[in-house]
Amino acid sequence: MKKRKYVIPGDVVAEGDYSPGPNTYRDGERILATKVGIAEIEDNRVHVVPVKGKYIPRQGDxxxxxxxxxxxxxxxxxxxxxxxxxxxxxxxxxxxxxxxxxxxxxxxxxxxxxxxxxxxxxxxxxxxxxxxxxxxVSDGELVRVSPSSIYRLIDRRERLNKMIEEATGCKLTVGMNGVIVIEGSPEGTSLAIRAIRLVESEDRPDVLTKSIKSMFDMGG
Amino acid sequence: MGKLVDEQGRRVDGRGLNEMRPVKIEVGVLKNADGSAYIEHGKNKIIVAVYGPKEVHPRHLALPDRMFIRCRYHMSPFSVQERKSPQPSRREIELSKVIREALEAAIMIEEYPRTALDIFIEVLESDGGSRGASITAASVALANAGIPMRDMVASCAVGKIDGHIVLDLNDQEDKEGEVDLPVAYMPNLNRITLLQMDGKLLHEEFDRALDLAVHGCEQIYGIQRSALQDYYFKQDR
Amino acid sequence: MSLSRRSFVIERLRKERLLSLLAKGHRLDDRGLLDYRPVKIETNVIDKAEGSAKVDLGDTSVIAGVKVELDRPFKDTPDKGILIVNTEFLPFASPYIEPGPPDENAIELARVVDRGIRESGMVDLSKLAVKPGEQVYAIFADVDVLNIDGNLFDATSYAVVSALATAKIPEYEVDGDGTVKATGNIVQLPITTIPISITAAKIGDYIVFDPTEEEEAVIDTRLTIVFSEDNTLCAIQKGEPGSWTPDEIVNLIGEADGKAREIREIVKRSISP
Known part of the structure; x- marks a missing residue:
């Protein structure tokens, strides 16, 4: 059972027998958020998906x-x-x-x-x-997005990066640090950039996939 | 006596004793900064920009176990009645320090060792309580930058004018009143991160004043919260 | 620009011993949590100054000198004398001092000490206008920090208070034709009260008074409170990152008030002729 709510730093995300995950900390019985974002409670684990933040490198990225x-x-x-x-x-x-x-x-x-x-x-x-x-990188264009939106782009179920590649004929190389290399025709590149900006601004998965699809139906 | 508060308990700007001036906060007002906020608190107009966490330049300033924080509180030459020299005054140097310490209490500085965080506060127009408004806005700018914090820091001042303990002094009350007592407060942790006072208070008056300041900070916190909510969670929702 | 404090590194073992001692109600120098180090005050140590005092608070050592001049009054207070407190950390005061103009620590120190003295009304500035609007006494209290071992706020405050209380200044009068001239008499400054500064620090769950440099390297936060003789608080300054609960502050002020009365007796003894 997954519960979601919007939080700002200092908000109590959960109370009692939970373990604090990323972007939360324990203060006595309470678990508090440290960033603006969406708090998710799954089983007894709590974490906050931040709306903004810098890329923290991870081995293998x-x-x-x-x-x-x-x-x-x-x-x-x-x-x-x-x-x-x-x-x-x-x-x-x-x-x-x-x-x-x-x-x-x-x-x-x-x-x-x-x-x-x-x-x-x-x-x-x-x-x-x-x-x-x-x-x-010898060819193409670099697009910078918020690192937290990269996960939406490469989500295994939605496969938005593949969808964009197919619709625009461009090749996307997605850096986990929020930098994406787009290689393809000028028109395809512009379209791909618009699609990526949409991914950055919309964090509801169902709505996002629908809007990307309708965008390509209209423009591509 | 009776020049700042009338018989009905009204103040020079028509407020009651426990009434705050209007406060308005906007989030993300500067494109280049990692986080920013603009506040109007009474006639104070203050813009705060946050850069970081980032590489420390020069590098030898980096701290091995925590974030290195730099804070500048600065008043624009046109922010006051008589032009202020752009050189930092002794007052600005002291305020930069106490504001940094008030914010550093909330920031989880141990999460990003060897990095730098810059907090730039520019007072475009000043009124009473500019340090409080600066802290309030800086805390929102830090949240906007995604800097991990234990809690928000909300700030306002209380004071004593014509023998009354009142909330949120304006410029005239600050200059002509008896006591100014600025407070910064972490509402969810019930902790005070800035406390200064000048003027004379009896112990009992101080206790009452501190209580009133905490209530004022709680109001400010509500305004910080809705500013962040409006910015992040309201867009076409 | 205010920068994060770079304190010296205290050995982990020493810190652990400090914390375990605090739990038993002791400190590294065998003091109780709310005890002050010995306060030693010597007045009139500089003959050329109108007033002076050297204060030793344990190994913290400062010297204050008062110089008095005639000057034009500030525009917004034409009928009052001028009081200016300035501090300087001498380069030899600690291995961690960089020579140069006063940094934020020296400026904060001077401003907090100034605030306590000014707000208490210790020196009745309204009696220091020789010719209102034109000639007033300007009192400069300059402090040299000689050796740093914590709690500069209190040591500096006691030094300035003692130097002011013992200062002897030339008397002036206004002639019939409006010129200001010395009468040849030497008089005291108009002193109304002896304000006393008390500094507390929080280390973990413990509150101590008069922290040493070593303790200041591990404190979470600090609070300086200045008490006047008429049972009022006249200045407060919280320092260092870290925080206090409102209840901690209210309780602390009660404790500190008692301590201020003890120390006022020591100061009064030192400044009595």
Whole structure:
């Protein structure tokens, strides 16, 4: 049984024998919210889905970032988070391929699709480019949305990202940090951006899927 | 005596002794900031912007176990009758400090170690109680930025004018009254995060004044709540 | 811009011992929770100043000097003298002081001490207008912080109060033709009351008075209350992040009032001729 309600910081989400999940804390018998969002109570667990917040890296996440600095050993990458991420040289270069190295040379301003290799709050996030689909973005457009809306875009049941790809003929690379790479025709790209903005502004799943469908029926 | 409160218990602006000036809060008024709020409390017009959590620059300022908070309370030169120098005054430096401490009590600073949080408060027009209005608005801006907080922080002042304990002093009452006692309060935790006083009060008067201030903060909290609700949960719902 | 406080790191073991001692009603220096360290006040320590006092509160040490000049009155108070409190943390006062202009801590300290003295009406400024609207006494109370071991608010307040109470100033009079000239007499400042500042801090569930630097590194929050002799409170300042419940504050004021009476006796003894 899932119960939902809107909360602001300090609101009592539950009282008694519940365990506090993300964005909540315990104060004596009470569990209080720490952010504006939707509180969800499932069995005896309580958490708040925030309406807004910065991306907190998690190991294994795919992210889209922009190179902002470099030195001998690493690149500094802005991943739209509370910290810059670091990409060590060994996570970029492939063994025994000097030509490839020159080809893949990363410069300040380049966008990359990367995976989070390691992160905890006491250390800056580390990225890797080793893996399928990772590397420099050579084509397309970057769209930034609130990181909390990414989950709606890639929801397994609704598959909105696939729906947008099919309707617009574009390829979407979704970074969990709220940055999306769109590759496709100019018209397809504009349509995809409009659809993504809709996903960002509407958080009711049923209404969202319907509006996306009707949008493509009309425009695409 | 009797110049700030008349025989019927009316104040210079027509309010009763326990009556608050009109308060209006707007959320998310600045595009660039991570969170922002605008407040009109009486004639106070104050805008607050929050940036963060974010990288600390310069980096050596980062704290290993908690968030690093910077707070600036600043009055625009045109915010008062006689032009104020834009340089921060001693009063502004003290207020920046007590406001930061009043907010830091609510912020879960241990959740984002090694990061920075900037709170910028600009008083565009000032009236009595600008520090309280600043805290009230800053707390809303922090919620708007998604900064984790134990509770909202609501603030207002009480005071003593013509021998009466009253809620929410305006500019004239602040200047000509006997006592100013600003309070900031976390309503769900029943905790006071800012308390200052100048002027003379008997113990019994202080107890009554503190009680009235807490009630005032509860009213302010209601206004904070509806501002956030209107912004986030009312759009086409 | 106000920045988060960067306090020195207290060893975890020391902190744990402090907390376990508090539970038994003691502190690291063997004091009870509501005890003050010895308050030592020496007055007239600077001959060139019109009034001066050195205060040692345990290892916290400050010196206040009062200088008096004739000056034009402030526009909004033409018939009153001027009182200005200023503090400076000398660079050797602690290993954590950065030399430079007064920072927010020094400014807050000066303003809170000023507020307590001003609001108590300790110095009757209305008696300090030599020629109203034109010439008034300007009293500068400057404080040098010599050594920091916590509770600067109280130490600084006692020093300024003692220096003002013992200050001797030249007397002036207005001639028939309106010129201001010294009479040659030396007089006391018009003192009406002795305000006393009491500072409490909360560490976990415990409330202590007169915190040391080490205790201040672990306190949750702080409250300074200034008491006048006519049973009134005349200034309050909460400091540090952290919070108090309304009941804690009301109870604390009762306790602090008693302590203020004790300390007022010490101050009065030190300033009596």
């Amino acid at each position: 795919t992210v889209v970032g922009v190179i902002v600095d470099y030195n001998v050993l690493s690149w500094t990458v802005d991943i739209n988070s509370i910290f810059y991420a670091y990409l060590l040289a060994k996570e970029v270069l492939r063994k025994g391929s000097l030509e490839k190295m020159a080809e893949n040379k990363l410069e300040v301003g380049d966008a990359i699709v990367a995976r989070v290799l390691a992160f905890d709050l006491s250390r800056d996030p580390l990225l890797t480019l080793r893996g399928p689909g990772l590397g420099r």
